Amino acid sequence: MKAVISNYAGGPDSLTVEERPTPEPQAGEVLLSVRACGVNYPDVLIIRDLYQIKPERPFIPGTEVSGVVEKVGSGVLNLNVGDRVIGFSTHGGMAQQIALSADSCVLIPNEMPFDEAAVFTTTFGTSYHALKNRADLRLGETLLVLGAAGGTGIAAVEIGKALGAKVIGAVSTEKKASFVLSCGADECFVYPANLLSPDGKRDMANQCKEACGPRGADVIYDPVGGDYSEAALRAMSYGGRHLIVGFPGGVPRIPMNLPLLKSCQIVGVYYDSFTKREPGLNRTNTNELFDLYRSGAISPKISARYDINSVSEAFRSIEAREAIGKIAVVFD
Ligand SMILES: NC(=O)c1ccc[n+]([C@@H]2O[C@H](COP(=O)([O-])OP(=O)(O)OC[C@H]3O[C@@H](n4cnc5c(N)ncnc54)[C@H](OP(=O)(O)O)[C@@H]3O)[C@@H](O)[C@H]2O)c1
Incomplete structure (x- = not known):
C-alpha cells in the first residue's frame, strides 16, 4: 500500500x-x-x-x-x-x-x-461537547467564536446557531470573515493577525466589546489562545463561560483578577479525554450530531x-x- x-x-x-x-x-x-x-x-x-x-x-x-x-x-x-x-x-x-x-x-x-x-468528528464532536456539556449554551445567549473560520471554530459557529445562540465570529482576514458569515454567523469582525503591542490587545478587547454589546459575551469559544484570549475575556458578561480549546497562538497567561471581576468561569475542554471517560455521553452526542447533519443544520x-x-x-x-x-x- x-x-x-x-x-x-x-x-x-x-x-x-x-x-x-x-x-x-x-x-x-x-x-x-x-x-x-x-x-x-x-x-x-x-x-x-x-x-x-x-x-x-x-x-x-x-x-x-x-x-x-x-x-x-x-x-x-x-x-x-x-x-x-x-x-x-x-x-x-x-x-x-x-x-x-x-x-x-x-x-x-x-x-x-x-x-x-x-x-x-474531531471538529463537531469537540465543539458540541464544549458548547453543550461544558458551557451549557442556552437559547438567546451571545456566543463569541475566535478563529471562527478554522476547523473547530466553524463547527462552533454552526452548532451555536443550531442551539439558538446569537453567534459572533472573530477572524484574522476579510476572506475568512466572508466565509464565516456565509456559514450563518450573525456577525463577524476581523482582528489583527498579531497582537504584539499592549495597544493591539486593547484594540482587540474593544472590538470584542463592541461586537458583543453592553452585556458582553455569555460564552467565548477559544481555539486560538495567545494574547487573543485575554482580549476576548475582557468582553465577557457577568456569569459567562470562557471555553479553552486550543493554542495555535500560544498558551495564554490570564490575569486572575479578570474572572473575579466578571464572576465568570474559565472552562477547559479536552474532547479526547471526554470520549474515553464518558463513552455513553459521547455516543449520545455523536447521534445528536448525526441528526443535526441529516437536518441540514450542520455540515x-x-x-x-x-x-x-x-x-x-x-x-x-x-x-x-x-x-x-x-x-x-x-x-x-
Ligand atoms: N481541546 C480539544 O479537545 C481540542 C480538540 C480539537 C482541536 N483542538 C485544538 O484546537 C486548536 C484549533 O484547532 P482547529 O482544528 O480549529 O485548527 P485550525 O483549523 O487550524 O484553526 C485554528 C485557527 O487559529 C487561528 N490561529 C491563530 N494563530 C495561529 C497560528 N499561529 N497558526 C495557525 N492558526 C492560528 C487561525 O484563525 P485566524 O487566522 O482567524 O486567527 C486558525 O484558523 C488546535 O490547537 C487544536 O490542537 C483541541
Missing part, C-alpha cells in the same frame, strides 16, 4: 510517500480501506515532535479516517466486512489501508460522503482536497494559517 511517512522530525517537506506492507488486523481490530483522512492542527505538530503524542519513527501521520471495513480481526462483534465507518488512531491514517481498534469506529450515516465523514465545510502525493501542501496550508474550514486527503 502507499503511505505518507514521517522519517525524521520536520515540517511539511519532511514527509515522503512510500510503499509499505498492508497491516494485519490484530484481535479487536479491523482493516480499513481508507477513503479519506482529515487533516487536523495536531498533525502539523506531531511531525515536528511538538505534540504530546510522539509515535516511534518511521510513522504514518493521520488520526481521523473514513473507509470501508476490509477484514475483521478476532473478537470483533460490532462490525462486518463492507461497513462504512469513521475511525480513530493515534497515527496511521494517511495510507491506503489502516488497522485500528474496532471500538474506535462509528458507522457513517448513509447520506454522508466519505470526505465529510473523515472531517466530522463539514471542506475547502480543499489533496491526494496522497500532495499531502505536504495540506500541512503547509494549516501551518501558514491559510486553511479555511476543513481540509482532507482523499484516496481513490
Whole structure:
C-alpha cells in the first residue's frame, strides 16, 4: 500500500510517500480501506515532535479516517466486512489501508460522503461537547467564536446557531470573515493577525466589546489562545463561560483578577479525554450530531482536497494559517 511517512522530525517537506506492507488486523481490530483522512492542527505538530503524542519513527501521520471495513480481526462483534465507518488512531491514517481498534469506529450515516465523514468528528464532536456539556449554551445567549473560520471554530459557529445562540465570529482576514458569515454567523469582525503591542490587545478587547454589546459575551469559544484570549475575556458578561480549546497562538497567561471581576468561569475542554471517560455521553452526542447533519443544520465545510502525493501542501496550508474550514486527503 502507499503511505505518507514521517522519517525524521520536520515540517511539511519532511514527509515522503512510500510503499509499505498492508497491516494485519490484530484481535479487536479491523482493516480499513481508507477513503479519506482529515487533516487536523495536531498533525502539523506531531511531525515536528511538538505534540504530546510522539509515535516511534518511521510513522504514518493521520488520526481521523473514513473507509470501508476490509477484514475483521478476532473478537470483533460490532462490525462486518463492507461497513462504512469513521475511525480513530493515534497515527496511521494517511495510507491506503489502516488497522485500528474496532471500538474506535462509528458507522457513517448513509447520506454522508466519505470526505465529510473523515472531517466530522474531531471538529463537531469537540465543539458540541464544549458548547453543550461544558458551557451549557442556552437559547438567546451571545456566543463569541475566535478563529471562527478554522476547523473547530466553524463547527462552533454552526452548532451555536443550531442551539439558538446569537453567534459572533472573530477572524484574522476579510476572506475568512466572508466565509464565516456565509456559514450563518450573525456577525463577524476581523482582528489583527498579531497582537504584539499592549495597544493591539486593547484594540482587540474593544472590538470584542463592541461586537458583543453592553452585556458582553455569555460564552467565548477559544481555539486560538495567545494574547487573543485575554482580549476576548475582557468582553465577557457577568456569569459567562470562557471555553479553552486550543493554542495555535500560544498558551495564554490570564490575569486572575479578570474572572473575579466578571464572576465568570474559565472552562477547559479536552474532547479526547471526554470520549474515553464518558463513552455513553459521547455516543449520545455523536447521534445528536448525526441528526443535526441529516437536518441540514450542520455540515463539514471542506475547502480543499489533496491526494496522497500532495499531502505536504495540506500541512503547509494549516501551518501558514491559510486553511479555511476543513481540509482532507482523499484516496481513490
Ligand atoms: N481541546 C480539544 O479537545 C481540542 C480538540 C480539537 C482541536 N483542538 C485544538 O484546537 C486548536 C484549533 O484547532 P482547529 O482544528 O480549529 O485548527 P485550525 O483549523 O487550524 O484553526 C485554528 C485557527 O487559529 C487561528 N490561529 C491563530 N494563530 C495561529 C497560528 N499561529 N497558526 C495557525 N492558526 C492560528 C487561525 O484563525 P485566524 O487566522 O482567524 O486567527 C486558525 O484558523 C488546535 O490547537 C487544536 O490542537 C483541541
